[in-house]
Amino acid sequence: xxxxxxxxxxxxxxxxxxxxxxxxxxxxxxxxxxxxxxxxxxxxxxxxxxxxxxxxxxxxxxxxxxxxxxxxxxxxxxxxxxxxxxxxxxxxxxxxxxxxxxxxxxxxxxxxxxxxxxxxxxxxxxxxxxxxxxxxxxxxxxxxxxxxxxxxxxxxxxxxxxxxxxxxxxxxxxxxxxxxxxxxxxxxxxxxxxxxxxxxxxxxxxxxxxxxxxxxxxxxxxxxxxxxxxxxxxxxxxxxxxxxxxxxxxxxxxxxxxxxxxxxxxxxxxxxxxxxxxxxxxxxxxxxxxxxxxxxxxxxxxxxxxxxxxxxxxxxxxxxxxxxxxxxxxxxxxxxxxxxxxxxxxxxxxxxxxxxxxxxxxxxxxxxxxxxxxxxxxxxxxxxxxxxxxxxxxxxxxxxxxxxxxxxxxxxxxxxxxxxxxxxxxxxxxxxxxxxxxxxxxxxxxxxxxxxxxxxxxxxxxxxxxxxxxxxxxxxxxxxxxxxxxxxxxxxxxxxxxxxxxxxxxxxxx
Amino acid sequence: xxxxxxxxxxxxxxxxxxxxxxxxxxxxxxxxxxxxxxxxxxxxxxxxxxxxxxxxxxxxxxxxxxxxxxxxxxxxxxxxxxxxxxxxxxxxxxxxxxxxxxxxxxxxxxxxxxxxxxxxxxxxxxxxxxxxxxxxxxxxxxxxxxxxxxxxxxxxxxxxxxxxxxxxxxxxxxxxxxxxxxxxxxxxxxxxxxxxxxxxxxxxxxxxxxxxxxxxxxxxxxxxxxxxxxxxxxxxxxxxxx
Numbered sequence: 001x002x003x004x005x006x007x008x009x010x011x012x013x014x015x016x017x018x019x020x021x022x023x024x025x026x027x028x029x030x031x032x033x034x035x036x037x038x039x040x041x042x043x044x045x046x047x048x049x050x051x052x053x054x055x056x057x058x059x060x061x062x063x064x065x066x067x068x069x070x071x072x073x074x075x076x077x078x079x080x081x082x083x084x085x086x087x088x089x090x091x092x093x094x095x096x097x098x099x100x101x102x103x104x105x106x107x108x109x110x111x112x113x114x115x116x117x118x119x120x121x122x123x124x125x126x127x128x129x130x131x132x133x134x135x136x137x138x139x140x141x142x143x144x145x146x147x148x149x150x151x152x153x154x155x156x157x158x159x160x161x162x163x164x165x166x167x168x169x170x171x172x173x174x175x176x177x178x179x180x181x182x183x184x185x186x187x188x189x190x191x192x193x194x195x196x197x198x199x200x201x202x203x204x205x206x207x208x209x210x211x212x213x214x215x216x217x218x219x220x221x222x223x224x225x226x227x228x229x230x231x232x233x234x235x236x237x238x239x240x241x242x243x244x245x246x247x248x249x250x251x252x253x254x255x256x257x258x259x260x261x262x263x264x265x266x267x268x269x270x271x272x273x274x275x276x277x278x279x280x281x282x283x284x285x286x287x288x289x290x291x292x293x294x295x296x297x298x299x300x301x302x303x304x305x306x307x308x309x310x311x312x313x314x315x316x317x318x319x320x321x322x323x324x325x326x327x328x329x330x331x332x333x334x335x336x337x338x339x340x341x342x343x344x345x346x347x348x349x350x351x352x353x354x355x356x357x358x359x360x361x362x363x364x365x366x367x368x369x370x371x372x373x374x375x376x377x378x379x380x381x382x383x384x385x386x387x388x389x390x391x392x393x394x395x396x397x398x399x400x401x402x403x404x405x406x407x408x409x410x411x412x413x414x415x416x417x418x419x420x421x422x423x424x425x426x427x428x429x430x431x432x433x434x435x436x437x438x439x440x441x442x443x444x445x446x447x448x449x450x451x452x453x454x455x456x457x458x459x460x461x462x463x464x465x466x467x468x469x470x471x472x473x474x475x476x477x478x479x480x481x482x483x484x485x486x487x488x489x490x491x492x493x494x495x496x497x498x499x500x501x502x503x504x505x506x507x508x509x510x
Numbered sequence: 511x512x513x514x515x516x517x518x519x520x521x522x523x524x525x526x527x528x529x530x531x532x533x534x535x536x537x538x539x540x541x542x543x544x545x546x547x548x549x550x551x552x553x554x555x556x557x558x559x560x561x562x563x564x565x566x567x568x569x570x571x572x573x574x575x576x577x578x579x580x581x582x583x584x585x586x587x588x589x590x591x592x593x594x595x596x597x598x599x600x601x602x603x604x605x606x607x608x609x610x611x612x613x614x615x616x617x618x619x620x621x622x623x624x625x626x627x628x629x630x631x632x633x634x635x636x637x638x639x640x641x642x643x644x645x646x647x648x649x650x651x652x653x654x655x656x657x658x659x660x661x662x663x664x665x666x667x668x669x670x671x672x673x674x675x676x677x678x679x680x681x682x683x684x685x686x687x688x689x690x691x692x693x694x695x696x697x698x699x700x701x702x703x704x705x706x707x708x709x710x711x712x713x714x715x716x717x718x719x720x721x722x723x724x725x726x727x728x729x730x731x732x733x734x735x736x737x738x739x740x741x742x743x744x745x746x747x748x749x750x751x752x
Contacts (some may be wrong), residue, residue, distance in 0.1 A: 061617045258520040405595030408558045408667075409609050410656070419608075500598045500641025 004418040008318055015314025019307050025052040026234065026241055029066050029368075029451070033061035034264050034271070035120070035202060035257065036466060039079040040224065041243055041275035049241035049287050058271075059460060060368055060451025063088055063359065069368050070229055071108045072361045077230035077245070081120055083222040085112075085229075111235060113228035114249035118257050121224040122162055123201040123213040130195055131212040138217040139170055142196070146173035151185040151194040161222050162198070169220045201254055204261035223507040226252070251282055265465055292475065297458065302477045304453035308444045309481075312379030313437055318408025320384050320436070321429060324391020325417065338388065345385040349446050352378045357450065368450045375444070377450035381434040382443055394425025427497050434489045441482040445474060455481075511536040511697045512557065512665060517566030519552055519721075526552050528722045529566065530647055536664070538693055539698040541708045543732075544718035545744065550701045553718075554667050557699065558589050570665055583597065588658030588666040588696065592673040594650040596642040602653045603638040606660055627656040630693055632686050648679035655687070666696040672707060684710055705733075705748040717741050 026047060030040035037058055044054045057075060060066065067089055069075045085105075086095050086192045095101050102112055124139060131137075134145055142148065156162045157179050166172060180188070185197040186205055199206060201213060228245050235242040252260075256278070272289045279285040323341065327334030347355070356374045357367045365373035398421060406420045422429070448456030455474040462470030512534040514579060519527040534540050542550040542736060543576045555561040557568060559580045568575040570583050589595075596605050606627070607620050615623075628635050631652040642650055651671055671687070672680045688711060691698050700711055708715050709729045717725040726736040736742040 293597070399593070399595070401591045401593055401595035402597060404558075404560050405589060405591065405654075405657075406597070407560065408584055408587055408589035410581060411612070412581075413608075420597055420599075424597070426599075498599045498641065500600065500643055 004422065006081050011314045011318050015311055015318070016302065018311070023213075025053045026054040026077075027057060027075045027236060028054060028077040029069055030059055031062060031066050031078070032449075032460065032464065034204070034261050036079055037271045038260050038274055038278075039116070039266060041271045042078075042248060042278060043077060043079075043228070045272070045279055045287060045289070046244040046247060046274055046283070047238075047241050049285060050244065050287075052238050052240055057368060057451035058457070059448075059464065061449060065354065065368070065450065068357065068361075070110060070231065072367070073109075073231060074361065074368050076234040076241070076365060077228055079116070079226055080229045081224040081226055082115075083121065083224035087170060087222065105229070106232075110234050111230050111232045113230065113245050115225040115227055116248055117250040117252045118202060118254040119223055119225050120200055120202045120254075120257070121216075121221045123199055123216070123221070124196050125189070125199045125206065125211040125213050126196055127189060127192075128212050130192075131214075137212075138215040139166065139172075139220075139236045140217050142172060142174070142214070143170060146175070148174055148176070148195040149193070150174055150177040150179060150196045151180050151188050152198050153182050153185065154179045156198040157368045161220075163182075165220050169218050190254070191379060202257040202261060204258060204265040207255070207262045208266065226257075243377060247283060252278075256282070267465060267467060287489070294469075298473050298477060301453065301457055301474065305441070305444055305455045305459075305478065305481065308452060309437070309440050310442075312376045313383050313433075313440045316380045316383035316436060316440075317387055317433055318433070319380075320387025321391045321422075323384070323388045324395065324429075325422075327388065327392045328395040334392070338392065341385045341388050344381045349378065349382070349443055350351040350449065351379065353358075353446065353450055368452070368467055371490060372447070372450060372452045374450055375447035375454075379440050379443055379447070381476045383440045386432040386435040387429070390428050391425065394428030394432075395421055397428065398424050408502070423498075424501065425503055427493065430489060430493045430497070434486060437485045438482045441478060441485060445478055452493055511571060512555075513567075513569040513698065514553075515545035515567045515569075517553075517556060517563045519549070519561065519564050526721050527556075527563075528720075530723060532716070532723075534699065536697050536698055537695060538715045539700065539711050539730075541703070541712035541715045542699065542701045542718060543703065543708045543712075543715050545703055547720075548718040549721040550718050551669055554669050554699060554701050556678060557665075558587060558667055559583065585661065586664045588661075590651070590654045590658050590666070590668045590671050592670040594642070594654040596650055596654055596657075598642050599645075601639050601641055602633075602645065602649075603637075605642070605653055606638075606656045608657070609661055623660060624656075627659060628691055630659075631655055646679070647675050648683050651675065651683055652686075655690065659690070659696075664696055666691075666694070666698045668698065668700045669701070670702055672704075673702075679734060687711070705745065709733075717744070 021500065028040045028044050030036040039059070040056050044056045046055050058257060063084055066075070066078050067080070071080060082098070082101070085101055090101070093104070095104060098429060105112055126136065136142060136145070152163060156175050171192065185194065186209070188194045189197045190209055199211070199213070205211065206213065228248070235245065260274050260278055263269050264271055269277065276287060276289040323337055327337050356378055360367040360374045360377060367374045397423060402424070403416070403421065406416045411419065445456030445459060447454045448460045455478045457472035458470045462468065462474065512532070514530055514532040515632065516529045516531055517527065518525065518529050530553065530689070542553060544550050550563060555568070556563050559575060570586055573579055573583055575583055597608070600608070603624070606624060610620050628638070633649065633652045637645060637649060642653070645653065655671070672684055675683065684707065691711070698711070700707070702708060712729050714727065715729050715732050716723050719740045725732055725741050732741065733745055736745055
């Protein structure tokens with residue numbers, strides 16, 4: 001009994017103690033695309049050179065997640081686009097002008113900065129050669145060339161404020177319009193198969209392939225001015241932060257943003273280096289960016305990953321075994337528990353993470369970022385099922401005669417559990433822990449989606465900038481960790497499971 | 511020593527044990543004999559406190575069996591079942607001394623008692639550190655017996671203790687069991703369907719049919735003067751078979 005209590009205490013302490021973390025004053029977030037990450041790096045570097053320490057939660061989600069994090073005060077700022085605020089965050093509210101948007105955000109304690117200087121909206125693009133040949137500069141000019149072949153993305157064709165609006169406003173005569181994927185449209189444009197495609201106005205490819213954007217001379221496309229959304233309370237507490245926001249106002253043109261995006265996506269420089277270069281050239285702020293080596297990065301993410309696994313798996317073992325015991329002892333209530341735990345595991349992992357975000361935030365825990373409670377709770381939920389089920393199965397499989405013998409010998413329930421039942425079920429329980437552990441290492445890569453760090457981070461970034469080396473930097477250590485964990489548990493099993501419970505020996509009849 | 515007064519057991523309205531009154535004096539070996547399903551095992555399990563009687567009273571050494579007294583009563587009991595019920599994760603030795611450890615016995619005292627029992631049950635001492643899976647069926651039953659006897663119980667309950675054994679081993683253990691019964695001086699209630707075992711062990715036999723005692727007395731009387739058609743057929747079927 002004492003031994004069991006000791007194991008429980010050790011597991012809980014080892015599982016619940018948070019890793020030491022640097023004290024951070026400011027937190028900036030970014031959405032999961034290159035431009036957002038670069039802009040947040042700019043703000044981070046600019047703020048830090050004036051004093052306060054800043055953490056950047058990179059690429060931890062889409063609009064909803066990042067905006068909610070800002071509203072909940074989990075981050076202090078992130079870059080957003082006016083069109084997204086009006087059309088997505090406040091969709092259906094019928095806000096149209098900047099002032100009503102400002103007032104609406106004010107209610108949440110969120111401020112909006114001046115435009116950073118560029119409008120990242122939809123645009124029509126041609127190769128420079130073709131544009132010069134035809135002599136087109138504006139969308140209106142297209143009316144003179146009905147023979148032009150268009151390749152447009154499906155989203156562009158479908159959105160009411162894009163193609164349908166263009167057709168109407170400019171009365172475009174082109175008949176040859178096909179719907180394709182962006183990558184294919186781009187390749188067809190370069191090879192000369194098509195003449196016009198749609199792009200985002202700050203796409204890296206514009207600069208990369210020397211494309212020309214046609215001016216939206218009738219202003220049909222919605223405005224997507226880049227702005228900072230920031231917490232007003234933080235801005236008044238840290239003047240350096242407010243000044244940094246103000247200094248970036250109007251600082252970046254569309255062409256400059258294209259160039260910055262291109263630097264990162266062509267893998268010429270990291271987001272931090274790119275941001276530093278911009279600061280030096282444009283604002284005259286010179287600073288050193290510590291470039292972390294590849295291996296350092298791998299080690300750091302591996303440690304973060306281990307931390308996620310540790311803090312979810314160890315408590316899941318304690319709770320899982322306890323629930324398994326409960327299910328076996330009180331079968332009618334236990335059926336409900338088993339069903340509930342099973343149900344948890346059927347929730348798609350992405351959905352579970354997003355569903356948990358507000359719950360975790362409501363309880364006052366940090367829902368995003370490194371070591372976020374959301375990721376840990378989600379991993380805990382997934383790890384629970386194999387442990388509960390195997391504990392239950394292991395206990396159920398003990399022959400009735402063995403349990404009854406222990407009872408008639410006079411062992412009390414608690415002693416019987418600690419001394420007889422759990423030790424006999426141990427091989428099955430360990431098998432459950434092994435399953436839970438291996439799954440946990442795999443699932444933990446998803447933590448990166450909400451900025452929880454870990455080996456999912458390089459995978460996500462690798463996918464974004466299509467860099468297989470980065471994807472491998474996450475995938476390979478994750479696979480190795482799973483293997484190592486399995487090996488560790490095999491050794492543990494070999495060490496703690498007595499001979500009598502191992503493979504049946506050949507009996508010598510006497 | 512053991513008293514059962516008007517004890518009954520029924521499951522969902524079906525009677526498994528009809529009102530049963532039994533008095534077993536100290537030192538007697540009582541055999542509950544009958545075909546499977548006659549209720550003999552249920553009676554034993556009620557005495558062990560594993561099954562609660564539907565009505566009636568059971569007393570061991572004058573102590574009436576109840577939730578409050580069950581712990582005390584179990585100190586007086588030894589219990590051996592067909593497959594031994596040994597703890598597979600413990601060695602034979604650890605199985606045997608488990609309860610003495612809880613009772614706070616000293617190492618020397620445990621060792622003395624172990625030597626005594628090993629000798630009494632004719633168990634090979636070098637097999638004490640083996641796990642149950644590494645023992646033969648007969649050895650496992652001897653370990654189970656030692657475990658049951660270790661704290662010197664006054665009442666020994668055995669449920670088909672020879673049931674799962676090969677004939678040769680069975681004969682050997684049957685012989686040794688009798689010695690153990692005599693030497694331990696415990697009161698014994700043994701459940702079996704086997705006439706030979708009943709004749710070998712019993713001071714007194716209770717023949718059961720469908721939860722009811724149909725004949726009670728010394729073994730010879732059962733064979734020579736069966737009280738009913740059922741008892742006659744039950745006896746004859748085994749005599750003819752052997």
